[in-house]
Amino acid sequence: THQPMRVAVIGTGYVGLGTAALLAHIGHDVVGIDIDPDKIAALQSGQVPIHEPGLDDLLASVAHRLTWTTAYDAVSAADVVFICVGTPPGPDGSPDLQYVASAAANLAPHLNGHMQVIVNKSTVPIGTGDYVQRLLEEHAPGYDHGRHQVVSNPEFLREGTALADSLYPDRIVLGGAEGAVAKMTALYAPLIEQTFTAPATAPRPDGYTRPAVVRTTLQSAEMIKYAANAFLALKISFANEIAGLCERVGADIEEVATGIGLDQRIGHRFLQAGLGWGGSCFGKDTQGLISAGQEHNYPMPILEAAIEVNYRQRRVIIDKLLRQLKTLKGKKVGILGMAFKPDTDDLRDAPAHDLIQRLTQLGARVTAHDPIAMPRAAREWAHLTYQEAAQVEDVFDRADAVIVATEWTAYRLLDWTAMSGRMRAPVIIDARNIIRTPLDAELEQVGRSTVKGQVLPS
Ligand code: UDX
Numbered sequence: 001t002h003q004p005m006r007v008a009v010i011g012t013g014y015v016g017l018g019t020a021a022l023l024a025h026i027g028h029d030v031v032g033i034d035i036d037p038d039k040i041a042a043l044q045s046g047q048v049p050i051h052e053p054g055l056d057d058l059l060a061s062v063a064h065r066l067t068w069t070t071a072y073d074a075v076s077a078a079d080v081v082f083i084c085v086g087t088p089p090g091p092d093g094s095p096d097l098q099y100v101a102s103a104a105a106n107l108a109p110h111l112n113g114h115m116q117v118i119v120n121k122s123t124v125p126i127g128t129g130d131y132v133q134r135l136l137e138e139h140a141p142g143y144d145h146g147r148h149q150v151v152s153n154p155e156f157l158r159e160g161t162a163l164a165d166s167l168y169p170d171r172i173v174l175g176g177a178e179g180a181v182a183k184m185t186a187l188y189a190p191l192i193e194q195t196f197t198a199p200a201t202a203p204r205p206d207g208y209t210r211p212a213v214v215r216t217t218l219q220s221a222e223m224i225k226y227a228a229n230a231f232l233a234l235k236i237s238f239a240n241e242i243a244g245l246c247e248r249v250g251a252d253i254e255e256v257a258t259g260i261g262l263d264q265r266i267g268h269r270f271l272q273a274g275l276g277w278g279g280s281c282f283g284k285d286t287q288g289l290i291s292a293g294q295e296h297n298y299p300m301p302i303l304e305a306a307i308e309v310n311y312r313q314r315r316v317i318i319d320k321l322l323r324q325l326k327t328l329k330g331k332k333v334g335i336l337g338m339a340f341k342p343d344t345d346d347l348r349d350a351p352a353h354d355l356i357q358r359l360t361q362l363g364a365r366v367t368a369h370d371p372i373a374m375p376r377a378a379r380e381w382a383h384l385t386y387q388e389a390a391q392v393e394d395v396f397d398r399a400d401a402v403i404v405a406t407e408w409t410a411y412r413l414l415d416w417t418a419m420s421g422r423m424r425a426p427v428i429i430d431a432r433n434i435i436r437t438p439l440d441a442e443l444e445q446v447g448r449s450t451v452k453g454q455v456l457p458s
Contacts, residue, residue: 176221237276317355331401356385
């Protein structure tokens with residue numbers, strides 16, 4: 001009973017590809033637009049340029065409702081146009097809007113007489129909706145306030161679980177004028193009512209019913225995105241700050257997190273202490289709010305502290321290693337995990353990057369392994385000095401120390417006794433607290449004291 005719409009998605013990164021796959025899956029006709037001809041050619045031949053579990057299959061299953069092009073003309077037929085381009089941090093840390101601006105300027109001339117909604121899905125500073133609206137007015141000859149309206153519809157998906165996060169969201173936030181928001185509600189109807197067939201790769205979670213729909217002003221929707229990410233970021237930093245004190249007073253952050261997380265007002269999620277956050281969002285969004293505060297002469301001390309604590313964790317891990325080995329000169333140090341988190345090959349703001357850099361500065365020989373991010377690291381981290389580990393054993397062989405930087409399941413499942421047996425005098429810095437088996441090694445974790453040979457609680 002739902003009316004299929006024609007949708008244009010500008011930008012074929014994580015957010016654009018996820019949005020295109022989702023909208024095609026719930027029955028709409030989607031055209032994906034990107035200025036990069038190589039990306040478009042790859043997508044046309046069925047290759048997906050990013051690693052996201054289940055995305056290849058989902059895109060293939062809806063290929064008949066998806067086309068890819070570098071030409072903006074496709075916008076003229078679209079009922080809804082999504083802007084899903086990158087907003088990387090600029091030199092001062094605030095998001096660089098050049099791609100949003102050029103997407104808006106390029107799409108504007110192709111707007112036509114029918115009702116068309118332009119959706120900001122990129123994470124953009126508060127006020128960008130109005131800015132895009134002004135750009136459209138400037139560049140669209142037939143711009144009409146009644147027919148062409150901008151909506152902010154922020155994305156809350158996590159990399160690695162992008163499909164499930166977009167198919168079964170907690171909420172859908174729609175900020176903008178009434179008519180445009182109504183059109184977006186119609187677009188998302190199969191998602192709101194959960195009438196679509198769940199893909200095999202992303203089954204509907206037990207107990208999930210349907211998302212809440214939050215209708216707001218443009219500015220509130222933009223703020224919701226930033227405030228949500230900033231809150232999650234500071235929750236992690238809070239766990240890390242408490243973890244440091246736990247170590248000093250003999251408490252165990254894993255027990256403490258369980259104990260406080262059971263209070264339903266707190267909740268246990270995003271309280272995992274360790275090496276802190278990385279990725280493309282938390283650093284950028286906390287900084288983005290601070291920059292917004294600065295513009296209005298309004299300090300944001302909580303967010304400043306959350307950032308400080310996050311990056312301090314990277315130094316804390318090196319300090320733990322230095323305490324164990326005294327010097328790193330000539331020592332072989334293994335790094336397990338390069339991606340900023342498991343199940344992705346994304347290396348943006350990955351803690352492993354800073355660890356490798358610091359370790360080499362201190363004279364260590366670094367060997368690093370990642371289940372999937374190594375090829376990307378070979379391209380993007382060419383400025384770092386490290387040896388690639390062809391297999392995970394190479395990280396341990398005759399190593400003086402090994403650091404767990406990313407909590408891949410494969411690492412949780414390692415035979416840690418056998419692995420530490422390959423090391424010189426085993427020193428393991430488990431910066432993600434994944435080791436839960438007794439281990440005859442110098443084992444250091446975050447926020448809990450461990451003693452050589454001790455049987456750790458499971
Ligand atoms: C995040 C938000 O979760 C998502 O809603 C938003 O749309 C984009 O930013 P993402 O960056 O993909 O998603 O990853 P996420 O799973 O949230 O993890 C972020 C970082 O925090 C990772 O580096 C992870 O290792 C770290 N983390 C997470 C912790 O250190 N402890 C935790 O308890 C949770």
